[in-house]
Amino acid sequence: MQKLIRSSVLALVCVLFIGVNGFSQSKPQVFTGAQIIPISGEPINNGVLVVEDGKITAVGNENTRIPRNADVHDVSGKVIMPGLVDTHSHIGEGDGGDRSSAMHPDVRIMDAIDPRSDTFYKARAGGITSVNIMPGSGHLMSGQTVYLKLREANTIEDMLIYLDDEKTIYGGLKMANGTNPLGGSGFPGTRAKSAAMVRELFVKAQEYKAKIDAADGDESKMPSRDIGMETLVEVLEGKRTVHNHTHRHDDILTAIRLSEEFGYDLVLQHVSEAWRVADEIAEAGVPASIITLDSPGGKLEVMDFSNKNGAVLEKAGVLTGLHTDDGITDSRLFLRSAALAIREGMSREAALESVTIANAKMMDIADRTGTLDKGKDADFIILSGDPFSVYTHVEQTWVEGQKVFDRSNEDQKKYATGGYQVYRGEVHTHHEHGGQQ
Secondary structure (H helix, E strand, O other): OHHHHHHHHHHHHHHHHHHHHOOOOOOOEEEEOOEEOOOOOOOEOOOEEEEEOOEEEEEEOOOOOOOOOOEEEEOOOOEEEEOEEEEEEOOOOOOOOOOOOOEOOOOEHHHHOOOOOHHHHHHHHOOEEEEEEOOOOOOOEEEEOEEEEOOOOOOHHHHEOOOOOOOOOOOOEEEEOOOOOOOOOOOOOOHHHHHHHHHHHHHHHHHHHHHHHHHOOOHHHOOOOOHHHHHHHHHHOOOOOEEEEEOOHHHHHHHHHHHHHHOOOEEEEEOOOHHHOHHHHHHHOOOEEEOOOOOOOOOHHHOOOOOOHHHHHHHHOOOEEEOOOOOOOOHHHHHHHHHHHHHOOOOHHHHHHHOOHHHHHHOOOOOOOOOOOOOOEOOEEEEOOOOOOOOOOEEEEEEOOEEEEEOOOHHHHHHHHOOOOOOOOOOOOOOOOOOOO
C-alpha cells in the first residue's frame, strides 16, 4: 500500500511539474484587441489570435472562441502581422568560399555561423523570424545558403528549417554574376567567361547524375563521392534553389538563360536594373528578391539602381520580395524597406507580401509561415502602430509560439535602439568586392 501511495504521489508531482514547465503541454496564448493583418485576407479589427503548441489554432474577429485555460494578452491598439521573412542576409558572422577557386558548391555557410551572434538579436528586434543566410557574392558559386528560424538556440542545428523529410536540405545555392566574381587567378576575366565556367560545371553535374542514375542503387557502379557535385545534382533535381546575385539588365538575363538551359529553380537577388527587363523576368516566371536603399551607390554596375523596381515588377506580374542583405540594410529597418517601395509606387498589399509570404514562397516554406492562418507556425510580430509608419516599433517578436524579443525588456530593447558597444563589432566582410552586394 505504501508503495502504491508513493507511486501515486510521484505521478501527481510529475504531472504538475510537466504542466507548469510546459515540457509536454503548454497553455494556449491568446492575443485580443489588435488589428490583425493576416496577409492571406483583409485586416481584422479587434481581432483574436490563438496560439497553442507553437501553431496558430485560430485567427478571427472578437467572436473567436477563446480556450478556457488560455493566457489572454490584451494588445488593444496594436497591430499583429506575420513574422518577417528575409530572403537574403549575412547575419550570424559566417563566411564562405575562399579565393582558391571561383566555384565552391561544396561550401556550407552553416559551418561558419555563430548561433549566439548578437546579429540574431538585431534581426529579431526588426521582426524577422525566418531568414536565408548567404555566403558572399565574390564567387560564381560561393556555396550553400542556410534557411533558419530565429529561435533561441544553442547550436545552428536548433535553428535549421528542413525542406525534406530526410532532413538533408535546409537551404539553397548562392551564385553570382556581374562585377563581383571577376578577376584574380582562377576567376573569370569577363562576363562571357563567367557564364561559360558555370555552364561547364553544370554539364559535369549532369554527367555525375547520369552515372548515379545508371548505377540504379548498385554501390559498385556508383561514381566516387563528390560533395560539390552532390550539391549541383540537388539543384538539378529541384531540391535546392539557386539564389543568384545579379544587378545589370544583361546579367539578369544571363542568370535566367542559364537556369532555363539546365532547368533549375531560380530566385533573382538584387536585380538593380529590373525595371529595364521586368517583362522578360515575368515571361520567364522567375521571382525577384529586391532591395531598397536610402543612399544608393557603391559600385559602377548599380548606378542605374531604382527604388521603383518593386512597383515595376508588381505591375509586370513578377513574384517580388524584399531583403536586407544585412549589413547593407540593417535588419531592424526591414519594414522601412517596404515603405520605401510604397513611396515609389508599389501597392501596400504587395509591399506587405514582399516581406512575408512572397519571401516564404521563394524559400519553399510558405506552407509553414508568411501568413497568419490556422495550422501554420505561430511566427508573428506585435507592432505599436501601422507597419509602414516611421513612428512604429516592433514591440514583440514570436517564433513558433515563443517570445524571442520584447522591447519592454531593457536587456532586449538595446538591440533595437543600438548604442555604445551594444554589438560586438560584427562587420560583413566576406565579400571580395566592396559596395552594395
